[in-house]
Amino acid sequence: MASYMLRKKLSGEQRFPLVLMLEPLHACNLSCTGCGRILEYADTIKSRLSVDQCLDAVQQCGTPIVSVCGGEPLIYPDIEELVGKILAARKHVYLCTNGVLLEKRLHGFPPGNRLMINVHIDGMEATHDRTVNRDGVFAAAVRGVLAAKTAGFVVCTNTTIYKDTDMHEIAVLFEYLTELGVDGLMISPAYGYEAVAESDPDGAADIFMTRQEIHEKFRLAEQLLGRFKLIASPVYMDFLCGRRELQCAAWANPTYNVRGWRGPCYLIADRHYETYRELVDSTDWERLGPGADPRCEHCMVHCGFEPAAVLAANRRVRDMLKMAVWQMT
DSSP states (O other): OHHHHHHHHHTTOSOOOSEEEEOSBOOOSOOOTTOOHHHHTGGGTTOBOOHHHHHHHHHHHOOSEEEEOSSOGGGSTTHHHHHHHHHHTTOEEEEEEOSTTHHHHGGGSOOSTTEEEEEEOOSSHHHHHHHTTSTTHHHHHHHHHHHHHHTTOEEEEEEEEOTTOOHHHHHHHHHHHHHTTOSEEEEEEOOOOHHHHHHSTTTGGGGSOOHHHHHHHHHHHHHHHTTSOBOSOHHHHHHHTTSSOOOOOGGGSOEEETTEEEEEOSSOEEEEESSHHHHHHHOOGGGOSTTTOGGGTTOOOHHHHHHHHHHHHTTOHHHHHHHHHHHHO
């Protein structure tokens, strides 16, 4: 990643992508409370990209990392072929899954340090199963994690924090996941999808936090979770805790799916573009972010602000040192 960023900066590019969010389909075997995808793409929920379309998107934006997400990517029929070909192109792959099918589909993937399996878990068993609206999902995800670690895969988890999330429970969860051998723990505040709020105007919006509430929640998180192997960078954590500001770099994590290049970002879909270059060149990035677009006012999600943290760290010696220490530990 560091050498890639250096090459881009030396070439004079002002904006360049870091992680491609690749959504080969939006169909899912769950209907999670805070997810906007199955609502936003209801009319194309049965559509999916071909492997060739996915590989073309990978080539268009040229990111060193590809996050294969969705929907649930493990129900994509050609997921093994897709991941294998992205790895063959010398990319790093985050395979994002709810874990329900992980144990069953695991044999189709090659273990290695360029493939990270990312399992979404939002709390201990009762909490997680309530969040995904189905019993037994937590247990299935844990079986998948154990099977993946036994088979030699790199495994991390992704935990979304909502207004009613009990951070003491997250500490217990992270202790448990650490005992299972998980290699890293990702954490991010939820984004208030408009589609979610519109589907349940009397209750859905109550699960999302304001910017001030995020600061308060993550200051507590920092105290409780500092001993764990958090994937979140220290600069991003400073931002979540309210110690510094960052300008969203949503362009650094472009999203490609069945409708095209989602614009302006992973979380907001004003329109879709045919090419990555059209997305970047046609979007007025200065009109996005907190203080500019009301939809961005309370967004502090990692897909927009973690790349901003990585890019900003190169401009301050203190941040560079913090990032270097974090990477070594």
